[in-house]
Amino acid sequence: GEDVEQSLFLSVREGDSSVINCTYTDSSSTYLYWYKQEPGAGLQLLTYIFSNMDMKQDQRLTVLLNKKDKHLSLRIADTQTGDSAIYFCAESIDYGGSQGNLIFGKGTKLSVKP
Amino acid sequence: DTEVTQTPKHLVMGMTNKKSLKCEQHMGHRAMYWYKQKAKKPPELMFVYSYEKLSINESVPSRFSPECPNSSLLNLHLHALQPEDSALYLCASSQGPRSYEQYFGPGTRLTVT
Numbered sequence: 704g705e706d707v708e709q710s711l712f713l714s715v716r717e718g719d720s721s722v723i724n725c726t727y728t729d730s731s732s733t734y735l736y737w738y739k740q741e742p743g744a745g746l747q748l749l750t751y752i753f754s755n756m757d758m759k760q761d762q763r764l765t766v767l768l769n770k771k772d773k774h775l776s777l778r779i780a781d782t783q784t785g786d787s788a789i790y791f792c793a794e795s796i797d798y799g800g801s802q803g804n805l806i807f808g809k810g811t812k813l814s815v816k817p
Numbered sequence: 818d819t820e821v822t823q824t825p826k827h828l829v830m831g832m833t834n835k836k837s838l839k840c841e842q843h844m845g846h847r848a849m850y851w852y853k854q855k856a857k858k859p860p861e862l863m864f865v866y867s868y869e870k871l872s873i874n875e876s877v878p879s880r881f882s883p884e885c886p887n888s889s890l891l892n893l894h895l896h897a898l899q900p901e902d903s904a905l906y907l908c909a910s911s912q913g914p915r916s917y918e919q920y921f922g923p924g925t926r927l928t929v930t
Contacts, residue, residue: 734917745821745907745921746860791859795917804873805919807859 707808709792714814721779723811725792728773735768737777738791740810746791749777779813787815820844821922823908829928832898838925840891840908848914849891851883852907854924860907866891867914898929 706728715721727735733754738746752759752766752775759766765778779786789810796804821842830836840849848867852860865873866885880902882894891908905926909919 736917738921743926745823745923746909748918748920751917793859804862804865805860807861809859 707792707794707806709790709808709811711809712812712814714816715782717782717784717815717817719782721777721782721786721813721815723777723779723790723792723813725775725777725808726773727775727792727794727806729794729796729806730770730773731796734795735766735775736793736795736805737764737766738793738807740789740791742788749790782813782815784815784817787813789813821908821910821920823906823922823925825925826923827926827928829930830895830898831930832900834898835894835896837895838893838906838908838927840893840910840922841889842910842920843889844910844912844920845888846910846912846916846920847888848911848916849885850909850911850919851891851893852909852921854905854907856904864893865914872914895927898927900929903928 708726736751737749739749740746750761752768763780767776789812791810792808793805824839851863854860862875863877864883869885880897884892905924907924908922911919
């Protein structure tokens, strides 16, 4: 079955790089995503990667995908206090022609200390 | 405009009440979603509407009744809820059912007493 695993907590100092890791089980996943959720708010799509790519960079964010090991990571360069939030890894399953079935990990709470 | 709006922001209801959650987007998206998120848990998909037709119902109890009156609006009608239904209800939309970018609203925090 589908399962997405993440470590629950990460604490870094302001200015350092943060690396959040995720493993998934479904090899048929077509897209993998990183969402950010601030307290009391909805989810913000940060970035996504297609399963035939191994890296994607977008400003301070770098996504690495190791399809063989089913491992996804999100690196945030120069982490700021405003990056403190919960980060969800998600995979999309092709569900009857729809990409609508997002399977989320439990989320990693990133705390940034000044 | 990449915004999905949801009303109300907070809702407290008794187990015998009937209430509705509303979601709206004006991005021309043709797929809309309801998710339920319990505290300290990830979101779980409840329903998917594709071109105003219900395409996915993840075995959700009938006390939750979705409605898509037009391509911009999505409602979730609530009746005879249980305290364990208390959660954050998130609406999302995407360009189409095969689109990979889902935009989420801020959610409605529901408390059932």
